[in-house]
Amino acid sequence: MQTLTVVKIGGNVIDDSAALNRFLAAFSGLTGARILIHGGGKIATQMAAKLGIETTMVDGRRITDQSMLDVITMVYGGLVNKQIVAKLQALDVNAIGLTGADASTVLARKRPVKDIDYGMVGDIEEVDSGQIQFFLRQELTPVFAPITYSESGELLNTNADTMASAIAVDLTRHNDVTLVYCFEKKGVLKNPDDDSSVINELNPGQYSEYKAAGTINKGMIPKLDNAFKALENGVKRVIICHADELAAAVNQSAGTTLTL
């Protein structure tokens, strides 16, 4: 089977042009097929503020109304995605920027209203791994913005971590997949205040213990739940690392590697 590395980068890297350039140089050096999924950073929030669009929060959760979705489509689907694609082209990576709507790669369903109406938010229904595999065979490198679409032709805001996980899992049909979550910490930490306290390997039992002890904090839980789910569903390796340590992390000499 072909080797495929699916990498997710978070907003903090997107917001820092020098950090983004370093990350993209490392990404361009990865061997084998690659897919990048990016978040949007603070630019969307800043853009919304400049345009006088207020962020709606319900019970501490952000609601995506149509005007916020338009900003997300402009900033994530346009500005951030195309700048990354052009930079990768200059690094000799034949990148192709996509949302889930493009080539019907990631179909979603507008999240049903229960207690909260999240607005234009999409829960992933189906990844077209055949279509994505077709791009990879052509030596194209898909770069996904975290936007999906519904059958009725709506664009939908989708969590980038979830999108990375869903794409990685579906591509296991054709590849040995490594999924890498790059963020602002050096990995999963024993002590959130000590960046050198990286847990090198983490299995579900240890994860439960760290959660019970309160060592692994709120923000990390959905990320790790997503990550373990990917492993359980056929992804060979899941790594959580700092964006500056992508190359080392793929060689398992940095970051946290999850195991079953």
Place this chain on the structure above:
Amino acid sequence: MQTLTVVKIGGNVIDDSAALNRFLAAFSGLTGARILIHGGGKIATQMAAKLGIETTMVDGRRITDQSMLDVITMVYGGLVNKQIVAKLQALDVNAIGLTGADASTVLARKRPVKDIDYGMVGDIEEVDSGQIQFFLRQELTPVFAPITYSESGELLNTNADTMASAIAVDLTRHNDVTLVYCFEKKGVLKNPDDDSSVINELNPGQYSEYKAAGTINKGMIPKLDNAFKALENGVKRVIICHADELAAAVNQSAGTTLTL
């Protein structure tokens, strides 16, 4: 050879959601392979104004500075492009939104500074027809925003008419190409004030006469120059028509058909 229809739609259709929906329905009904190139309309100018970015004009020409390019990338490459893609998906057209940077489809060179520095404007250097053909063979419908890229990884603003013409010409290597320019008039008019005065067929000799007589006006000249250049370079048919008459125009029962 396969039949390919390359269609360019202008900004006035983009700005009118009902007109855009009618146009996309007609576009989805075209038989054979299709490519769409869209302009951006007034949304980019409006967005720039809202963000406090002033449009720089030199000698009556618009200059694309970096902040204006960012707005164009957001609006054309993001909002407009992805909304069209999602709407086409709902019409069962497997659309893929692209800028020239995506899959290195349209490479350009930043326009050299002579009398005027146009800023971040790209003159097309090379269309990768092999790559575009590869999408067509996969039954994907490319939807291009009028943005290209340079080898050094800059995004560049490019005229949508020129981009449509360059793509149409290059795709003649693999296809019998029809190029359709859709705009707000019913075709090339004998009398600009009389929408029923459509010239059904126009050859270069007649074009020269109409120009000499002042019948064909300023805005139409670069469009028709582009159009005749496409015919001279292997495009089989060039049609200029109203966006509402796309289907009829492709059957040569509406609009102006250019001949050599």
